[in-house]
Amino acid sequence: MSDTWAIEMERVNKWYGRFHVLKDASLKVAKGERIVICGPSGSGKSTLIRCINHLEEHQSGRILVEGHELTSNLRAIDEVRREVGMVFQQFNLFPHLTVLENCTLAQIWVRKRPKAEAEKTALELLERVRIVEQAKKYPGQLSGGQQQRVAIARALAMDPKIMLFDEPTSALDPEMIGEVLEVMVELAEEGMTMLVVTHEMGFARKVADRVVFMDYGRIVEEAPPAEFFENPKHERTKQFLSQILVGH
Amino acid sequence: MSDASLQREPPDRPWSALAVEWLREHLFSSWTNILLTILSIAFIAAVVPPALDWAVFSAVWSGETREACLGEGKGACWPYIAGRGGQLIYGFYDAVERWRVDIVYVVGAIGIAWLMIPRLPGKLWVGLAMVFAFPLLVYVLLSGGLFGLPIVPSSKWGGLLLTLIISLTGIVVSLPLGILLALGRQSELPVIRWLSIGFIEFVRGVPLIMILFMASNLMPLFLPSGWNPDKLLRALVAISLFSSAYMAEIVRGGLAAIPKGQREAAAALGLGYWRTTLLITMPQALKISLPSIVSSCISLFKDTSLISIMGFFDFLQVIKAGNSDPAWSTPNTAFTGYLFAALVYFAFCFGMSRYSAYLERTVGGGKVGTGKA
Numbered sequence: 301m302s303d304t305w306a307i308e309m310e311r312v313n314k315w316y317g318r319f320h321v322l323k324d325a326s327l328k329v330a331k332g333e334r335i336v337i338c339g340p341s342g343s344g345k346s347t348l349i350r351c352i353n354h355l356e357e358h359q360s361g362r363i364l365v366e367g368h369e370l371t372s373n374l375r376a377i378d379e380v381r382r383e384v385g386m387v388f389q390q391f392n393l394f395p396h397l398t399v400l401e402n403c404t405l406a407q408i409w410v411r412k413r414p415k416a417e418a419e420k421t422a423l424e425l426l427e428r429v430r431i432v433e434q435a436k437k438y439p440g441q442l443s444g445g446q447q448q449r450v451a452i453a454r455a456l457a458m459d460p461k462i463m464l465f466d467e468p469t470s471a472l473d474p475e476m477i478g479e480v481l482e483v484m485v486e487l488a489e490e491g492m493t494m495l496v497v498t499h500e501m502g503f504a505r506k507v508a509d510r511v512v513f514m515d516y517g518r519i520v521e522e523a524p525p526a527e528f529f530e531n532p533k534h535e536r537t538k539q540f541l542s543q544i545l546v547g548h
Numbered sequence: 549m550s551d552a553s554l555q556r557e558p559p560d561r562p563w564s565a566l567a568v569e570w571l572r573e574h575l576f577s578s579w580t581n582i583l584l585t586i587l588s589i590a591f592i593a594a595v596v597p598p599a600l601d602w603a604v605f606s607a608v609w610s611g612e613t614r615e616a617c618l619g620e621g622k623g624a625c626w627p628y629i630a631g632r633g634g635q636l637i638y639g640f641y642d643a644v645e646r647w648r649v650d651i652v653y654v655v656g657a658i659g660i661a662w663l664m665i666p667r668l669p670g671k672l673w674v675g676l677a678m679v680f681a682f683p684l685l686v687y688v689l690l691s692g693g694l695f696g697l698p699i700v701p702s703s704k705w706g707g708l709l710l711t712l713i714i715s716l717t718g719i720v721v722s723l724p725l726g727i728l729l730a731l732g733r734q735s736e737l738p739v740i741r742w743l744s745i746g747f748i749e750f751v752r753g754v755p756l757i758m759i760l761f762m763a764s765n766l767m768p769l770f771l772p773s774g775w776n777p778d779k780l781l782r783a784l785v786a787i788s789l790f791s792s793a794y795m796a797e798i799v800r801g802g803l804a805a806i807p808k809g810q811r812e813a814a815a816a817l818g819l820g821y822w823r824t825t826l827l828i829t830m831p832q833a834l835k836i837s838l839p840s841i842v843s844s845c846i847s848l849f850k851d852t853s854l855i856s857i858m859g860f861f862d863f864l865q866v867i868k869a870g871n872s873d874p875a876w877s878t879p880n881t882a883f884t885g886y887l888f889a890a891l892v893y894f895a896f897c898f899g900m901s902r903y904s905a906y907l908e909r910t911v912g913g914g915k916v917g918t919g920k921a
Contacts, residue, residue, distance in 0.1 A: 355812050374820075381818040392813035396831050405827060406817035451813075458817060 306331045306493040312361035323517040334494045336504040339514035353384045385455030389467040391447040393439035400435040425453040445476030465496040617878040624884040628876045639706020648689045702780035706861035715849040721788035726795025751793035764858040798840040802833030842904035
């Protein structure tokens, strides 16, 4: 039943030169499901979600997004990118455009919406991430937390069915992490399909349907958060959790 | 209370005390500094007063002929510039047809001013008109042959007119061409990439004067007989191609400074190659490379004087010709001519440089070229 799955990954493999980054990674994500992916750095978790919108190309296996198979065909890639929004660790806002223009550009040029409609959508989303009063400013004039909220609004403006978050809070000062997580929690509560690479275990506990643990390019363990945190099965998962939960 | 303690300079100190403090800090802070200050003052004292005296105070400002400039202790001969002003501005353009050049000057000046003054509306249309319609107008008006205008061959164009035509054409053609070459150099299509690299490296490896020489003397040998493009056209093509190779490398540098995340964010939003380039990377790359682009325009403006080897009388060449005019032969004629040429070149180049500094401060608002702000 492919129409219940937002994402299906089957035995996906990827190499950087001779380095095997993804090893037979298989993952199915149901529509509306929230997945948190964690693991030590270099474990392939960012690469995994970057394969979903083809920022990285997988070399074997299959990836289906909303039923569209990702091939190196440009049209297939466009089809998939239209359904998938992405938020990056470094925000990657366009510094030469205002906050509002950041959120309307792709609506106008990709979705072909009239400018007025695009601006209306953008302002509603900026309102939702509580930053609408900064709409006329440039990204460089905002704090990191504010920029990341704009980046979320920019992705949402394309009406994606799936949102990918690649360590969205890792580049933020500690006092700004809360405001970004808050927006993400709201988004989760509205039923968005989300894949979040993060070390914020509080966020995982609160919103995740499943937590996926990766190590050395493999998906080692996946479980609902309660089970994952209280009763991890693999030795490697226990070790990772004991390291990351110190001080929590 | 806290306000007062934050203030570094108590406001009631006399300005003379501040001046002394400034001098001590900046000019007399150490022995080497003191030595350099004294040497500099001595140099300025030795050079500036005589130069000013020659160019301004003892200079001859009025008169009709060279006799006015003859005599002991006289400086620069400015009536010479006024007397030959027509040729400096119009070259050897037929005197009765000079109104055509005037129209070109006026329309060009209005168009450029319109584009440079921020408050004026309709920049896009004026810009398009200046790039596409204006050159046509210049060509038709200056060459003649249409609408009953007598033909004036390009060999008669000269002076400031020629210098401006060549440098503006070079600037306007080389920027878009340079952008395309820069993109071509990074293209994934090998043929385009190798052609771009080959062109850029060849042109950068050859002196401009040799390219001009080839355009003027060698090209007619290669072209089919009977097809002999106008010499000015050949000069324009040579200068534009030369400049575009440099422009390409400048733009490539700008593109290389754009963080990878910008392209990824654009890709994730579904923007393809051309839209990403047009909307995201190129505007940022151009902003980063603006100072270098203007430097290149300034070099181009000065390099136009090299077209004299093709037999053209550009601004500098007309001055040179005037310097040996027997009607104005005085001991100070040549110096006056060259000083005037230097002032004119300086005025244009300094203007470009100031305008670029202004653009750097204002264009695009946001700081560009940092992955995270």
